[in-house]
Amino acid sequence: MGYGRYLVIRSLNAFITLFIVTLLISALFNVVIDMYAEAWIREQLQADLQGYIREHPTATQEQIQEYLKSRERIYRARWMLDKPLVYRILLRTFNAMIFKFDPALQLTAPDGSRDTVKIILGRLPNTIVLFLTSTIVTAIIGIYIGLKAARHAGSLLDKSVATFALITNSVPMWWTGMLFILIFAYYIPIFPPGGTHSIPPPPPGLPSILDFLWHLALPLITVTFVSFGGWAYVVRNIVIDVMTQDFVLVARAKGLPESRILYGHVLRAAAPPIVTIIILSVLSSLSGAIITETVFNWPGMGMLYWAAISTNDLPVIIAEGYVFTFLFVIAMLIADLIYGILDPRVKVGW
């Protein structure tokens, strides 16, 4: 099977997932917004009734009813309640897929507007910087230690890696962040407790960049500390699995140096599953990372969640949910595609 067809099928797969999740989110949103709208309309009609009676003290019961009905029609049209339920859900799904969202109820973008997309775009870079750097650092440390552990299977290092992975796997990443703030910002004040820059901000240029990196350090250390053990353990298991295969035995018999076998033969064969599993683990640590932002007062998407939840700003929560789903599905697709490139034996389960 050609790679082209594989690519098309996987992309289609991702699109279907995206569509279904968006449909689900939109349906949920619709239920909530309908409840909100009904309550809002009841309130408005009550106010209209009072106003009408004040202005037309002689109005008959029929006239009042007539007036209220006309007002209600206007309000229902405004909330699209005059359209069928399926239409509303599909329209909201479509709007979400072209990144068109309802305006925020409370939160504002840096320029003061209530445009949900702007609010999220203002936060996205911070999340990407934190998440990308921590993923790279974690990958380097994790793969290095994993290979070392595999090479000396059964050694003290190997056993410590397994234990460490087990413990960090049970610990909430965001709680580790709180703990690190207590230790490294309170008891031994070497890092700032949160934010992206000092107050007042240092002059632009190098001091500003250094200040940013200094603020990035503790959240970065937190994410890396909690994730790298799990990576190392996964890498170790896959590598050990590959090392028992015949071609490695042959390489050894040929008398190749151990490091060349490890980095040349074994790592190449182990790459596809490592990449897949690692992308999956990045995605599963994403939820921990978005909560961790809150702890460090790091103004990214995660902290936006905290703000949106505490002000009950539903449009922002919905939009964020969609953006996360979008990123998640794209990452899954990339994992699939990389797997397809690395492992020529790809089979499509379709």
Add this chain to the structure above:
Amino acid sequence: MDGDAEMRWEDLKERFLDFAHEFRKQKTGMIGLGILLVLVSMAIAAPFIADPNAFKNWHNLKYWEENPRAVPPTWVEIFWGKKAARHEIIYGVITKNGTTIIEYNITYNYKYDLPPAGIVIKFKFAKLTNQSPLLLIGLQRPDGATFSMDKNPLTRIMITTSEYVWYISLDSKAKSSILNFARQYDPAATNLTAEILSPDLLMQILFSKAKPGMSVPGKGEPLHGKYTFMIRIYLYTPENKMEYVKAIFQGRVYGLLGTDDFGRDLWSGIVWGIWVALMIGILTSVISVFIGLTYGVTSAYLGGKWDELLQRINDIVYSMPVLPILIIMAAAWRPSVWNIVILLSIFSWPGFAKVVRSMALQIKEEPFVEAARASGASGVKIVLRHIAPQILPYTFANIALGVPGAILTEAGLSFLGLGDPTIPTWGQILHDAQARFATLRNLWWWVVIPGLMIALVGLSFALIGIAMDTILNPRLRKI
């Protein structure tokens, strides 16, 4: 046919005994089991070792109003090297009982190095008319210094509610009186005003020897002995009737794990939280593993087009981001703990379903299944009697392995402020800690313990699950 099936379940029993025997040899598994047993016994003993009413009153802040706010556990005294005031509740003793005047004495024996965190006095009336009584509070210290009710009372207040609560640190008149007293002995007190006097310093002055340094934070020698609060209430009319007067000398330390900003006893919250964590973790894992088992076996058994369709659906659910979807649902409905369990289960089965399917596909090809099919056994019978029993042991390992994830996800939701608002959970305790900046205020007891508990529960199940997996997957034993 029936005899054969019975044999299979007999096998299962035997296999279970074998398994139990093997499990005892797994050191990590036994450690996990040990931790779990301790946690379970703590949960069962919760009504006796913790406040039995804490569970249903966790979010009822009035229930906790008498407790000191944000004070550390009692055992930190060991590190301080000083004795800190314990939490004490003393009822007023009637010394004079007239029809329109009633007097109480409250005698507090101060024998610590660090004073109480605060003094709160509750006045409860059996009946209060709209003719408001007048309250006078005086104080006599062990050194004889007196705030007499007639000449210079600590405070003088009109009472308009039938349950009046007096906080000494919120009463600017009492603070001024105490400062005036300190100024006679300590020049440092002249720089202080009632507005900037912190509750801690107020307590220090009140319970220190009258000499220079008594109003310097951290200085001041404790003055031990009996402090008598004298209380007089002018009822004005016999129709106003008192029920009791109760003074709370708030502990500088509290309980086994201290308190949070709302005075809640964290030990009680932690112990009751075990129930919630175990229930959410186990229930979610059992439900999702059961769904995964049924789904995987069905998919493998049906085969062909149906198998493909079911695998497509599996892939889609598998690639859904759980947390954002849960956040939307939780934000919309503020779900109960049961709904959280259901929501978590809905998203956590696909991984196990895949494993089950591939195992079932292998078993399906084995001769004894073919023989059963050839002898005319129905599909349901084959699945229930031949395929499912083979997979069941792995199910238990997966239940254990699924618990930590469920607990972590629930804790994350609670931390974001989306937990069940009627029960105490560790995630919610940490949410409150974060919302009140506990880390920046060094309230470590509020931060450290709940997270450790989450980690401990997760770890115990992970250890058990891995031990079970090692026994059931012989291939893993080598590595």
